[in-house]
Amino acid sequence: MDSAEIHQIVILGSGNVATRLSIALQLAGLEIMQIFGRNVRDAKILAERLGVKHTDDLKAVIPSADLYLLCLSDDALTDVIGSFPFKNKLLVHTSGTISMDVFQNIQNNYGIFYPLQTLSKNKEIKFEGIPICIEANSKTNEAKLVRLAEKISNNIHLINSDQRKILHVAAVFASNFTNYFYSVSKEILESNQLSFDLLKPLIIETVEKALSQNPDETQTGPARRGDKKIISAHLEYLNSQSEFKEMYELISKHITHKYSKQ
Amino acid sequence: MDSAEIHQIVILGSGNVATRLSIALQLAGLEIMQIFGRNVRDAKILAERLGVKHTDDLKAVIPSADLYLLCLSDDALTDVIGSFPFKNKLLVHTSGTISMDVFQNIQNNYGIFYPLQTLSKNKEIKFEGIPICIEANSKTNEAKLVRLAEKISNNIHLINSDQRKILHVAAVFASNFTNYFYSVSKEILESNQLSFDLLKPLIIETVEKALSQNPDETQTGPARRGDKKIISAHLEYLNSQSEFKEMYELISKHITHKYSKQ
Structure with a gap:
């Protein structure tokens, strides 16, 4: 397996962004391994839609994914990052407003994967032209996220937290x-x-x-x-x-x- | 010639609404007889685009048209209605704001033909779905305007001045x-x-x-x-x-x- 490539993803969240992104990534051939959601009912619905496992226990999150994609509200985001059980995995959020600093001194590999679009659970959308704004703590992680974004969109931008x-x-x-x-x-x-x-x-x-x-x-x-x-x-x-x-x-x-x- | 049908039209005005409406009406088979415009240069440009005559003299307006369509700014509208040389011809304006009362005690046959759309001289537009709001001083004139509107749009509404x-x-x-x-x-x-x-x-x-x-x-x-x-x-x-x-x-x-x- 190419270590610079993301293949297996755990989605944290079960709302609009989690739903649309996980569907788009799965359709693009990525493996969605698991849905984590604090609202177990919503997590179950999304997991069943994708045909994958779900959990509402952060400690039960599968440790072997290449990427942990946090599709959470800004408030939930800080909590989940603070309680996340692994330190060296690639942890990425999708928020338009939260600075990348939120990961600093907590995680070793982190970044942003922000789709600039209004997303709804129940409205299909083509990701092709949607701008995806990428930021990461290292060039290696940036390259991984850019390659991942290119699998669903042709409109990728490196955007720092202030610009975001x-x-x-x-x-x-x-x-x-x-x-x-x-x-x-x-x-x-x-x-x-x-x-x-x-x-x-x-x-x-x-x-x-x-x-x-x-x-x-x-x-x-x-x-x-x-x-x-x-x-x-x-x-x-x-x-x-x-x-x-x-x-x-x-x-x-x-x-x-x-x-x-x- | 069916007296209840509008065939020949004089356009008064040479701006965005005059341009788009005259082009749409001509394409629909109506005869645009003449363009009147106080700005003779603009009137000439539009008349040449349509291949018809133009004038900047209200007294030189052709007296035999079935309809005189006023596509003028709200200020110019009142002036031109006040100086219009005929009393019994069908005189109609295209403004969203001016009440039909503007014709009262001045004209005998009048109405409104208001296309609810943003129009530009140099941007082509299909009139088909554009709402055309009709109002008239009599059922006969209303019917004439509705039949005219139906030649360019399938979205016709009888709308009074307050609703407009x-x-x-x-x-x-x-x-x-x-x-x-x-x-x-x-x-x-x-x-x-x-x-x-x-x-x-x-x-x-x-x-x-x-x-x-x-x-x-x-x-x-x-x-x-x-x-x-x-x-x-x-x-x-x-x-x-x-x-x-x-x-x-x-x-x-x-x-x-x-x-x-x-």
């Missing part, structure tokens, strides 16, 4: 906040007996334009044009939904400011 | 504000020598999920989970970009509030 945090902040704006605005628009429509479906072609076209061109240039709307009359009319309409009004006002202010400088 | 304004507010959240957040995330990344391309797979997946499921249910991220630790870390990171910090704080507050009620 910046990526995560940017992702909150580009994904979480935009998704929230879809739900705001849905609520505005439905509280007036209009269907959210009406906006779907607009939403798709907006994204296609922003990504194929440049969102700075594809910006449209009353704030972009500095159309104070329409902004006032919209704010007046939103009087009864003060949370939405507050956001409309702030974001219009910033868009107006940005484009008035040009 | 609501649609427009919702569209600002779902399109203009989300696009702005893409440019915010781009700026955050690029000011740290990271490429916006890294976020593209995430952006696409977020939209696909929100539209195929329901944005209320596909919401993820630190605010959705009520993860105060990560929110604080992100806010601290954004200290040097106070505009972004202000938005991050407000929107996280609203998302946290929304999901803490559940």
Whole structure:
């Protein structure tokens, strides 16, 4: 067996990231040896889905894997790293926010394997184009993780812990906040007996334009044009939904400011 | 000639909406007779693209068309309607915000033909699935506009002026504000020598999920989970970009509030 290659993997976690990553890795020919999960029911469900063993006892984790992949919430992560029974195995987490320092003085071989994507247990996804951000404590471990990532994606990046945090902040704006605005628009429509479906072609076209061109240039709307009359009319309409009004006002202010400088 | 059918159209305007609508209508077999535009250079460019005549003189507008389609900015719209030389022709505007009342006591046949989409002069677009919102001063004119809309789209809605304004507010959240957040995330990344391309797979997946499921249910991220630790870390990171910090704080507050009620 090539010692520089990862073949056998134990997955620690049973949530969205654990599910999608373990399925993708298994499909790519890696051997998932075991699922560890503190919630034994969820661990069992994922293990059965993969046809492998599971445990909720950290001491019962199989010691012979090439990689221990921690797909845990940030809080659980620190606990599990602190109680992990082996010191020399390759231990890697998948979090966007936790610095690699979390392993320091506890483990000898460690790193990050962060897929920059929103993942759901029950929504299939192709990993091919998903950016996988790699960091490791040594060049040897980095090379191992890059080779592993290449088995599921063609979009691999060496990203350090500081850059990873910046990526995560940017992702909150580009994904979480935009998704929230879809739900705001849905609520505005439905509280007036209009269907959210009406906006779907607009939403798709907006994204296609922003990504194929440049969102700075594809910006449209009353704030972009500095159309104070329409902004006032919209704010007046939103009087009864003060949370939405507050956001409309702030974001219009910033868009107006940005484009008035040009 | 069937008097209830629109065959010949004069387009008033030469911007994004005028360009895309006139091209779509001509492709659908309608006759675009003339382009009127106060900016004669732009009117000429569009007229040449369509192979038709143009004018910048409202008095020179051809009097024999079945429809005069006003694709003008909200400010220009009121001026042109006030100076329009005919009283009995079918005069229709394409604005999301201007009420149908703008025609009252000035024209005898009027309505709205509002395509709910972001349109650009130089980006081709299929009208097929685009919602076209119709309103008219009589059942006869409404029927004419519906039949016209059916020639370019299969997504026609009778929407009154109040509903149209609501649609427009919702569209600002779902399109203009989300696009702005893409440019915010781009700026955050690029000011740290990271490429916006890294976020593209995430952006696409977020939209696909929100539209195929329901944005209320596909919401993820630190605010959705009520993860105060990560929110604080992100806010601290954004200290040097106070505009972004202000938005991050407000929107996280609203998302946290929304999901803490559940």
